[in-house]
Amino acid sequence: MKITAIGVQRLQLPLDPPFYAAWDPEPRRSFEATIVRVETDAGLVGVGSGDTMAGFDDFVQLFVGRDPLAIARHAKALETISFHAGRYWPLEAALWDLYGQACGQPVASLLGGAGSEVPAYASWGELRPPGRRAEDALGLVEEGFRAVKIRIAPERADEGIGVVAAVRDAVADRLEIIVDLNQWWRMAGDVGPRLDPAGARRIVERLGSYGVLWVEEPLPGEDVRGMRELRANTGVRIGGGEMARTFEELRLALDADGLDVYQPDVVLGLGISGVRTLADLALRRNRWFTPHTWTNGIGVLANLHVCAGLGGGPFLEFPYDPPGWTPARRDFMLAEPVSVGRDGLLRVPDAPGLGVGLDEEAVAFYAQAADAVGVR
Numbered sequence: 001m002k003i004t005a006i007g008v009q010r011l012q013l014p015l016d017p018p019f020y021a022a023w024d025p026e027p028r029r030s031f032e033a034t035i036v037r038v039e040t041d042a043g044l045v046g047v048g049s050g051d052t053m054a055g056f057d058d059f060v061q062l063f064v065g066r067d068p069l070a071i072a073r074h075a076k077a078l079e080t081i082s083f084h085a086g087r088y089w090p091l092e093a094a095l096w097d098l099y100g101q102a103c104g105q106p107v108a109s110l111l112g113g114a115g116s117e118v119p120a121y122a123s124w125g126e127l128r129p130p131g132r133r134a135e136d137a138l139g140l141v142e143e144g145f146r147a148v149k150i151r152i153a154p155e156r157a158d159e160g161i162g163v164v165a166a167v168r169d170a171v172a173d174r175l176e177i178i179v180d181l182n183q184w185w186r187m188a189g190d191v192g193p194r195l196d197p198a199g200a201r202r203i204v205e206r207l208g209s210y211g212v213l214w215v216e217e218p219l220p221g222e223d224v225r226g227m228r229e230l231r232a233n234t235g236v237r238i239g240g241g242e243m244a245r246t247f248e249e250l251r252l253a254l255d256a257d258g259l260d261v262y263q264p265d266v267v268l269g270l271g272i273s274g275v276r277t278l279a280d281l282a283l284r285r286n287r288w289f290t291p292h293t294w295t296n297g298i299g300v301l302a303n304l305h306v307c308a309g310l311g312g313g314p315f316l317e318f319p320y321d322p323p324g325w326t327p328a329r330r331d332f333m334l335a336e337p338v339s340v341g342r343d344g345l346l347r348v349p350d351a352p353g354l355g356v357g358l359d360e361e362a363v364a365f366y367a368q369a370a371d372a373v374g375v376r
Contacts, residue, residue, distance in 0.1 A: 001040050001041060001042045001044070001067060001068060001069065001102070002040060002041050002065055002066065002067065002068070003038055003039070003040055003063055003064050003065060003066055003067075003068050004039050004040055004041050004064065004065075005037075005038075005039040005064065006036065006037070006038055006039070006056075006060050006063060006064060006091065007035075007036070007037040007039065008034060008035070008036055008053050008056055008057075009034065009035040009037075009363060009367050010032065010033075010034050010052075010053075010367065010370045011032065011033045011034070011035065011332075011333060011363060011366035011367050011370050012030050012031070012032050012033075012366055012370035013030060013031045013032075013033070013329065013332045013366055014029070014030050015028055015029050015030055015031055015329065016029070017323075017324070018324075019031075019125065019126070019321075019324040019325055019329075020126045020127070020324060021125045021126065021325075022125060022126060022127050022151040022153060022182070023125075023151075023182050023187060024187070025187060025189070025190070031329060031330075031332070032052070032370070033049055033295075033296045033332075033333055033366075034049060034050075034051070034052055034053045034090065035047065035048075035049050035298075035333060035358070035363060036048040036049060036053060036090045036091050036093075036094045037094065038063075038068055038091070038094045038095055038098055040068055040098065042102075044068075044098050044101050044102060045098070046068065046094035046095055046096070046097040046098025046099075046101065046353065047094055047097050047298065047354070047356045047358065048089075048090035048091060048092070048093030048094030048095075048096075048097060048267065048298065048302070048354075049090050049093070049267065049295065049296055049298035049299060049333070050089060050090040050093065050265070050266075050267025050268055050295045050296075050298070050299040050302070051086065051087045051088070051089060051090055051267060051268055051295075052086070053086070053088055053090060053091075054086055055085050055086055056086070056088050056091070058085070059081050059085070059088070062077050062081070063077070063091070068095055068098050068099070069095075069098075069099055069102060071092065071095050071096065071099060071273060072273065074091070074092060074095055075092055075271050075273040075274065078091065078092055078271060079246075079247075079274075082245065082246075087245070087268060087269060089266060089267050089268065089269065089270070089271040089272075090267050090298075090299075092266075092271040092272055092273065093266065093267050093271075093272060093298070093299075093302045093354065096110075096272050096302075096305075096353070096354065097353035097354040097356060098353065099353070100352045100353035100354065101352045101353040103352065104352050105352055106305065106348055106349065106350065106351065106352060106353070106354075106355065107272070107302075107305040107306075107309065107353060107354055108304075108305040108306075108308045108309035108348045109309065110309070111272075111276060111305065111306060111309030111310055112309045112310055112311070113309060114308065114309060114310055114311030115308045115309070115311055115348075116308055116347060116348045117308060117345045117346060117347045117348065118304065118307050118308050118312070118313055118315065118316040118345065118346050119146050119147070119313065119314065119315050119316070119344050119345055119346075120145065120146075120147075120315060120316055120317075120318040120340045120344060120345065120346045121145065121146070121147035121148060121149055121176070121178060121315040121316070121317060121318060122140050122145045122147070122148045122149070122318055122320040122321075123148075123149045123293075123294065123317045123318060123319050123320060123321075124136070124148065124149060124150055124151060124320075124321045125151065125294075125319065125321045125324070125325050126151070126321055126324055126325075127151060127153060127156075127159075127160075128163070129159075129163070130159075130162045130163045130165070130166035130167075131166065133150070133163045133166060133167055134166040134167055134169070134170035135170075136321075137167040137170050137171045137175060138170055138171065140171075140175060141171055141174045141175060143340075143342070144340065144341065144342040144343055144344040145175065145340065145344050146175065146176060146315070146344040147175055147176035147177070147178060147213065147315050148167065148175050148176075148177060148178065149177075149178040149179070149180055149216070149317070150163055150164055150167065150177065150178070150179050150180070151179075151180050151182065152164075152179055152180070152181055152203075154181055154183065154194075154195050154199070154203070157203050160179075161203070161206050161207065161210075164177060164179060164207060164210050164212065165210060168210045168211070176213040176315070177210065177211070177212050177213060178212060178213050178214055178215075178216065178239075178315075179207050179212050179214075179215045179216065180215075180216040180217060181195065181200070181203070181215065181216065181217055181218045182216075182217055183195055183200070183217045183218055183219050183220055184217035184219075184220060184221040184240045184241070184242070184243065185217075185221060185242075185243040194219070194220055195218060195219060197219065197223070197226040197229065197230070200218040200219050200226070200230060201229075201230060201233060201234060203215075203218065204218055204230055204234045204236050204238075205234050205236075207236065208234055208235060208236040212236065213237065214236070214237035214238065214239045214260060214261050214288075215230075215236055215237070215238055215239070216238075216239045216240060216242075216261070216263070217239070217240040217242070218230060218238065221240065221241070221243075221244065221249065221253075224252065224253050224256045224258035225256065225258070227240065227253075227258045227259060228256060228257055228258045231257075231258075231259075231260060237260035237261055237288075238258075238259055238260055238261070239259060239260060239261030239262070239263055239288075239290075240253075240259055240261070240262075240263060241253065241259065241262050241263045241264050241292075242263045242264065242265050242268070242269075242291075242292030242294075243265070243268060243269060243292075244264050244269045244270065245269055246269075246270075247270055247274045247277070247278060250262060250264060250270070250278050251278065251281070254278070254281055254282060254285065254287070259287065260287055260288060261287070261288040261289075261290060262278065262279065262282045262287060262288065262289050262290075263289075263290060263291055263292045263317075264278060264279075264291055264292070265291050265292040265293065265294075265295070265299070265303060266291060266299075266302050266303050266306055267295055267298075267299045267302050267303070268292070268295065268299075272302065272305075272306055275291065275306055276306060276310060279306065279307075279310050279312060280310060283310065283311065283312070288312070288313070288314065289307065289310065289312035289313075290307060290312055290313060290314070290315055290316055290317065291303040291306065291307055291312070291316070291317070292317060293316065293317040293318065293319060294317070294319050296330050296331060296332075296333065297327070297330060297331030297333075297334045297337060297338040298333075298334070298354070298356055300318065300319070300330075300331075300338045300346075301338060301349070301354045301355060301356060302354055303316065303317075304316060304338075304346055304348060305348060305354060308348050309348075316346055318340055318346060320340075327339055332362060332366065333358060333359060333362055333363050333366065334356070334357060334358060334359060335357040335358065335359045336357060
């Protein structure tokens with residue numbers, strides 16, 4: 001079997017009303033998604049999505065004409081490309097999707113088959129006042145969720161901790177609470193100050209009093225020593241690594257015992273192959289592996305297969321913050337949005353590969369919308 005073509009389609013969904021993501025400098029008035037299709041001479045087509053794939057046309061010749069099942073080779077090629085250009089891991093996800101189809105097995109089974117479901121945590125994206133968030137949390141309990149992640153802006157720490165307090169008061173022990181400070185990485189152009197270890201420790205200690213499950217990315221990614229000291233001095237679990245660019249970045253964090261929770265996203269960094277190795281190392285050291293998933297439903301599925309297949313957890317991130325961020329918006333390119341069961345579980349699809357079901361009419365329509373506004 002040979003790769004005959006790699007297609008890249010860029011889609012754009014207008015957002016009205018906009019989504020006020022805590023990490024975005026401006027309200028998000030549209031949502032872009034890129035669909036990658038790997039076509040073969042056997043008629044199988046693998047599908048992936050996640051990062052933008054901008055500039056990939058310059059590298060497509062490194063893959064066309066080769067065996068699509070030689071994933072180790074392709075993953076190494078993508079690592080070399082990421083040094084010079086972008087993160088093209090959605091291509092590797094598409095190759096794994098194709099591999100699963102060729103074998104007639106879900107990717108989770110090919111990765112070890114440790115499980116077929118993972119409890120989900122609702123990952124909020126907006127900053128909202130305490131009273132509103134208390135109501136939102138009660139709604140999550142009614143929907144069957146078992147955990148929630150709350151974003152805190154470090155420069156508004158008192159307000160954010162007030163939200164955590166209000167949620168804990170509203171739900172008692174019916175929801176685990178995770179807190180994200182988003183300090184590991186920066187959005188393009190963000191040159192503002194970051195928390196130092198002393199400031200981070202004050203916030204983490206206060207959060208610890210509310211029994212948070214872990215605090216995510218309280219310090220810049222390069223400050224592994226600072227995160228290790230936070231773990232030791234506060235007794236609160238520390239997580240991070242969602243946007244790690246290289247395997248070595250997280251291997252060094254693991255060797256330094258800097259984190260309790262490792263969160264690389266297979267379609268944004270390291271790929272399924274790299275994350276599989278990193279996660280296995282972390283799990284063998286009695287640390288948690290639960291990947292970041294804030295892309296779209298295809299990215300959620302790719303990370304679900306890896307987390308379930310390797311026995312990760314205890315939860316998997318599920319981007320969900322209605323009315324601004326819903327499965328219908330996040331998964332606008334899919335025939336059916338990825339959903340969480342009433343028992344709070346995300347289940348691996350039974351279909352071979354990743355189980356991606358595209359809505360081809362929606363893909364064509366929103367590709368035209370992207371072309372109309374010049375999305376590349």
